[in-house]
Amino acid sequence: MKILVTGGMGFIGSHLVTRLLQEGHQVICLDNGYTGRRLNIQIHLDNPAFQLILQDVVDPLPAALEHSGIQQIYHLACPASPPHYQADPIRTIRTSVWGTYNLLQLAQKTGARFLLASTSEVYGDPLVHPQPEDYWGHVNPIGPRACYDESKRLAETLAFDWQRQHSIEIRVARIFNTYGPAMREDDGRVVSNFIVQALRGDPLTVYGDGSQTRSFCYVSDLVEGLVQLMKGSHTGPINLGNPNEFTILELAQQVLALTGSASVIAHHPLPEDDPKQRQPDIRKARTLLAWEPRVPLHEGLQLTIPYFRQRLGLG
Ligand SMILES: NC(=O)c1ccc[n+]([C@@H]2O[C@H](COP(=O)([O-])OP(=O)(O)OC[C@H]3O[C@@H](n4cnc5c(N)ncnc54)[C@H](O)[C@@H]3O)[C@@H](O)[C@H]2O)c1
Structure with a gap:
């Protein structure tokens, strides 16, 4: 085609x-x-x-x-x-x-x-x-x-x-x-932000208390x-999307563990209109497309971290 x-x-x-x-x-x-x-x-x-x-x-x-x-x-x-x-x-x-x-x-x-x-x-x-x-x-x-x-x-x-x-x-x-390889380092979304910050040893920016949830x-x-x-x-x-839900703090902790980074977590005020929760209901995709995500978060992060390491010239 x-x-x-x-x-x-x-x-x-x-x-x-x-x-x-x-x-x-x-x-x-x-x-x-x-x-x-x-x-x-x-x-x-x-x-x-x-x-x-x-x-x-x-x-x-x-x-x-x-x-x-x-x-x-x-x-x-x-x-x-x-x-x-x-x-x-x-x-x-x-x-x-x-x-x-x-x-x-x-x-x-x-x-x-x-x-x-x-x-x-x-x-x-x-x-x-x-x-x-x-x-x-x-x-x-x-x-x-x-x-x-x-x-x-x-x-x-x-x-x-x-x-x-x-x-x-x-x-x-x-x-x-x-998320995944080919994202920009300056993409500004949470997964790439955390990985880049962790690899550089910078504080991980968490908006609010980090209890807001996302699925990746x-x-x-x-x-x-x-x-x-x-x-x-x-x-x-x-x-x-992936229906498995994580708090932003949980994501930060996974990124720190998988990168082996000693970065600290820095809390900043929540941006305007930031959604508190986001999780897809994928029953339609499961039924109509026989589709569901297969790659768990820790595995996806393990596939993504080396890409950012290379982009940042760290190995
Ligand atoms: N990545 C996500 O988590 C996510 C979530 C929801 C929806 N989407 C949608 O998926 C699509 C791709 O997202 P992405 O994450 O790959 O973003 P991206 O910014 O990496 O890719 C967008 C691409 O569109 C091109 N582009 C932007 N404006 C253009 C224009 N006026 N003319 C021609 N090209 C233009 C950019 O150069 C870029 O290559 C977008 O439509 C986005 O809204 C992405």
């Missing part, structure tokens, strides 16, 4: 590109390099089955894509970590909404199946725990996270309306906290979920 992956130079996108190439597909990666890195797809640059288009999803897409014979579009292009999406909130909204608009238009013209990488952030600071897909969320529409949360919600709306109006095939994945999905599990969702007949939205 010929498959377009937007955001393919990013953390999740680059793992997806590798997986699709390994399955024998031809992959076009479209990315503007905003948060992604060439390094993540460097190994594929000489592969004739791989093509890189450096371009912003907000700009008109190359006309050649309409005649390229693409059968699937994985639409991942969007900054995903709070420091990156909050650095230029209006740009984030344009990317998420206008980019999705452009890619849906391409899906309509090509007849390709379209998968949107949405997010658990559509649930905001949830009042229902764990979060099932039919929970409509508790989102502050004007806070500092809204540029991401609300624009992903609108991207979902666009996808469903496009399906209703133009009968295209859509898939919507609500991705929960994912290893990237290979997540990519498997995306591929199964794209292949299957269920439109979604469908939660993809």
Whole structure:
């Protein structure tokens, strides 16, 4: 198959590109390099089955894509970590909404199946725990996270309306906290922050008392979920994430133990609108996709720590 992956130079996108190439597909990666890195797809640059288009999803897409014979579009292009999406909130909204608009238009013209990488952030600071897909969320529409949360919600709306109006095939994945190699050192999300701080011997930044919980999905599990969702007949939205819940303090302790770091834990005030709990209800993914995460946290951390060690030039 010929498959377009937007955001393919990013953390999740680059793992997806590798997986699709390994399955024998031809992959076009479209990315503007905003948060992604060439390094993540460097190994594929000489592969004739791989093509890189450096371009912003907000700009008109190359006309050649309409005649390229693409059968699937994985639409991942969007900054995903709070420091990156909050650095230029209006740009984030344009990317998420206008980019999705452009890619849906391409899906309509090509007849390709379209998968949107949405997010658990559509649930905001949830009042229902764990979060099932039919929970409509508790989102502050004007806070500092809204540029991401609300624009992903609108991207979902666009996808469903496009399906209703133009009968295209859509898939919507609500991705929960994912981690693994290929994340940026300055990504700003908790797993990469803790590993980088522990490896550098810096204090681990814990917001609040660290009793807030999160669930962490290893990237290979997540990519498997995306591929199964794209292949299957269920439109979604469908939660993809690891339901095992840990407090932030537990995560910090695991990272300290696995890195052998002597770093201390430093408590800082909670950021605005920081969700207190986040845990996916993955019953739908289990039943409809026969999918569930396989990699436990300590194993995923063991696979991720050497990557960061190398990135930081520590071995
Ligand atoms: N990683 C997670 O835990 C997580 C959780 C929920 C949802 N998601 C979603 O998954 C997708 C990928 O996330 P990630 O963690 O790999 O993030 P990432 O920042 O590593 O990757 C995003 C990629 O999109 C590219 N991009 C950004 N804006 C663009 C634009 N305007 N035009 C073209 N390319 C652009 C970036 O350069 C980057 O390569 C995102 O849509 C994100 O919202 C990720």
